[in-house]
Amino acid sequence: MSDIDADLVVIGFGKGGKTLAATLGRQGKRVVMIERSNQMYGGTCINIGCVPTKSMVFAAEEALGHPRDPAMYTAAVHRTAELTASLREQNYAMLDSIPGVDVLTGTATFLDAHTVSVQADDGVVTVEGHHIVVGTGSEPVWPNIPGLQGNPRAMTSAELLATDQLPSRLVVLGGGYVGLEFAAMCAAYGAHVTLLERQPAVLSREDDDVAAVAVKLLEEAGVRIVCAADVTSIDESTVHYRVGARETSVEADGILVALGRHPVTSGLNLEAASIAIRDDGTIAVDEHLRTSQPHIFAVGDVNGGPQFTYVSLDDYRVVLDQLNGNGSRTTSDRVAVPYTLFMTPPLARVGLTERQAREAGSAIKVAALPVAKMATVPRARIVHQPAGLMKVVVDADTDEILGAALLSYDSHEVINTVALAMRHGITATTLRDSIYTHPSMTEAFNQLLGML
Structure with a gap:
């Protein structure tokens, strides 16, 4: 093929773009998906992000209580590679099996606001799209x-x-989420881990009591955390850094660079399409995810929103509503979006911290309890993970939940119950008096919210 006319062109095989491509393809639309690497079918999450990372974390947790053996790490890497290869194949087949959907592997470059050139291994393909989605x-x-x-x-x-x-x-x-997750994971496998953070503290967005428990767990797992560390140079295997006026160094066999992420827009030639970008390099979008060109949308990390796969999926819903719905859905509709740091146990949070609620002048009630002191929640002991802290912040006048921080086993699941309650105005009293399965971590609400 040298020229294609499409109803929809999607650049990038991530969650939002691939879901939109599959949905419109099944509706009979002519769709072209462009992905620059055959190792990235399905997007970052399944190939180099969420799925492989959590697979490695899970394997490390399985090894808890056993002597640390480097062979366990090697085996986990190979199993994880098999998992991602399988998911990559399934994601490619998901689109390739839909009549009217073409997957092109190559580098995409805008020629104008409706035309994209794709440099594939076997030549150049020119694609013209009525609508275009950038999800790189x-x-x-x-x-x-x-x-x-x-x-x-x-x-x-x-x-x-x-x-x-x-x-x-x-x-x-770097002591952000990527840095902390990999530090904890590698320490669990037996590596000697030193984490260098430029800021005065890690997890500074969390309340002090929650952050303190998390840091203690990381240090007990074998992670040495150095804050206010300014890395000055690296000499082969030696990392030199300064804390205040003190110069010091640490030896390394591996150096993980986890100092943030920036959007992948280089080479797209956005200027040719007159697509505006922000000062930080992200593509500027409105609340409907339209760029400065109304027929071009940007979804996922590239648009500067929260860098979560599930937010990219919601981006899909917003764009689909623009193309097939009544156009009323917007990014401002998002309420109580949770997130999780996958250390062991994981730290999941949604809504306001206690500090944020007090700074806002809210009249609040707070309950916080170490998991180990929750006698009515045996699930954590059953799975040998009784560490952590559970905390909720509640509006004292309305009894509605303002936020929660759950540093506990299965918190990445339990936090969704809190988020759902917050979205629908379900009160803390209702959660406290609800019936939950036993033994489960969700039944912690019976005891925790009873402390209010």
């Missing part, structure tokens, strides 16, 4: 630290996931 995601930031670029020990999270030999001494640059 984000990639790690590589800071300008002397000795970092080109260092064979330095790697991204994706590269570390593909490394089947666990670095004996791992230095993690």
Whole structure:
């Protein structure tokens, strides 16, 4: 094929774009999906993000209580690679099996606001789209630290996931969610982990009591956390850094660069389509995810929204409503969006922290309880994960839940119950007096909310 006319062109195989492509394809629309790498069918989540990371975390948790053996890490990497390969194949087949949907593997470049050129292995394909969706995601930031670029020990999270030999001494640059998850995971497999964070503290968005428990758990798991650390240079296997006026260094067999992510827009030639970008490089969109060109949308990480797969899926719903619905759905409709840090146990949060609620002047009630002191919640003990803290913040006047921080086993599941209650105005009293299965972590609400 050299020229294609399509109802919809999607650039990037991520969650929002692929779901939209499949939906419109099944409705009989002519759809073209463009993905630059055959190793990224299905997007970041299943290939180098959520799925492989959590697969490795789960395997590490299975090994808890056993002697640490590097062979466990190698086996987990291979099992994870098999999992992602299977999901990648299924995602490709999902679109390729739909009549009228073509998957093109190659680099996309805008020629104008309706035309995209695709440089594939077997030639150039020109695609004209009535509507176009850009969902090219984000990639790690590589800071300008002397000795970092080109260092064979330095790697991204994706590269570390593909490394089947666990670095004996791992230095993690950055204490955000990626850095903390990989630090905890690699320590669980037996690596000596040092995490260097530029800010005065990690998890600074959390309440102090929640952050303190999380940091203690990370340190007990074997992660050495150094805050206010300014990395000055890297000399082969030595990472030099400064804390205040003190210069020091740490040796590393592996260096994980986890200092944030930026949008993947290089090479798209957005200027040719007159697509506006923000100062941070993300594509500017309105509440309907339309770019400066009304027929072009941007979904997922590239539009500057929260970098979660489930937010990209909601981006799909917003765009679909623009194309097939009444156009009323917007990004401002999102209420109580939870998120999770997959340490062990995971830290899940939704809504306001206690600090945020007090700063807003709200009259609040707060309940916080260590999981180990919840006698009525045996589930955590059954699975040998009794550590952590559960905390809720409630409006003292309306009894509605303002936020929750759950640092506990299965919190990534339980937090969805809290988020659902917040979206629909279900009160703390109703959650407190509800009937839950036993033994489960959800029944913690009976005791925790009873403390209010």
